[in-house]
Every structure is written in C-alpha cells, then in structure tokens.
Amino acid sequence: MSTEQEKPELQVDEENQQQEHTEVGEHEYTIDELKLELAEAKRQAHENWDKAVRAQAESENLKRRTQKDLEDAHKFALTGFAKELLPVLDSLVLGLQAATGDSEEVQKFREGSELTLKQLESAFARFKIEPIEPLGQPFSAELHQAVAVHPDPSVEPNTVINVFQKGYALNGRLLRPAMVVVAKAAEQPAVNSPGIDEQA
Secondary structure, three states: OOHHHHHHHHHHHHHHHHHHHHHHHOOOOOHHHHHHHHHHHHHHHHHHHHHHHHHHHHHHHHHHHHHHHHHHHHHOOOHHHHHHHHHHHHHHHHHHHHOOOOOHHHHHHHHHHHHHHHHHHHHHHHOOEEEEOOOOOEOOOOOEEEEEEEEOOOOOOOEEEEEEEOEEEEOOEEEEOEEEEEEEOOOOOOOOOOOOOOOO
C-alpha cells in the first residue's frame, strides 16, 4: 500500500472528527436549558459577590483592630515601667514623712527630697500617669482597695476616710488601686428583747 493511499484515509478520519466536533458545538439549547444556566450563573455571581463583600468587611475589621492595638501599644507602653517607679515614689514620700527635726541637715534633706518628688510627679504628669485621690469620695471597687472599715458617724457610709497608699492610672487605665479605709455606719446598740419572765 502506498503512502498516497494512506493519506486519503487519514483525511477522511480527520474530517469525520471535525464534523463530530461541529455537531457537538452546534447543539441548540432550549429556552429551559438557557434559563437553568442563567439561574446557575446568577447564583454563582451572587455567592461570589457575597464572598467579596464579606472579605472586604473582614479586611476593614482587621484594619480597625490593628489600628486600635497599635494605639493601645503606644498609649500603654509605659505600663511596666510606671509600675516599677511607683514604689520608688512611695519610698520618697515615706522618707519625707520620716524626716522630722529642725537641724540644718534634715532641712536640706527635706528640700532635696521635695524637689525630687516634684520632678518625679511632673514626669508622671507628662506621660499621663495620674494619681487617684479618693479621700472623701465614695468607695469604688474598680479604683480602690479597702484595707479596713471604720465606723464614722460624721460621714456617709461607704466613704473613703483615709488613704494608706495612692492609686495611679495611666491614660485612664488603672495601674494600681488606692489602698483605703472606708467608713461604715455606726453600730446601733442591740435593742433588748423582752426576756422571758423566769418567775412565771
């Protein structure tokens, strides 16, 4: 068999395959089939739109959370350092209270300590570390730590009547609660209940 005879058979096979492809490609869709495909395409488009909207919302939420975390990190970066400085401030105040006497050395010590205390308080103020001054205020469990209660008829019950240790807040966030004594209502004497007449 010659190669020329093989070519026409190959060409016939290719032509048959091309006719099959064109017949499949030329399939005419019915209106119902087109409606079904359109409905499916709309459903997929709606799903994709929904996914895109959700992804955008999640991205916005993540951006806001990250921004807030960053702002908080800047605002409260000094928390640990400030907590470590508070005992130093307390010791300085106690040293000033203990420095009594009229000698020249004690006076110089007091002046130097008072100046140091003012500088430290000024630095605290610059960095938004603020003291909590609860004396005479109603007791708040969020800001105060009650170390004792004491009856005091001259003030309303639940009022702070003494401060053992100042509390501090950094940018409005509590660093350390104030240690306080709280007033309670004066105890009423027990009313004698009528006793049982033992002679009866």
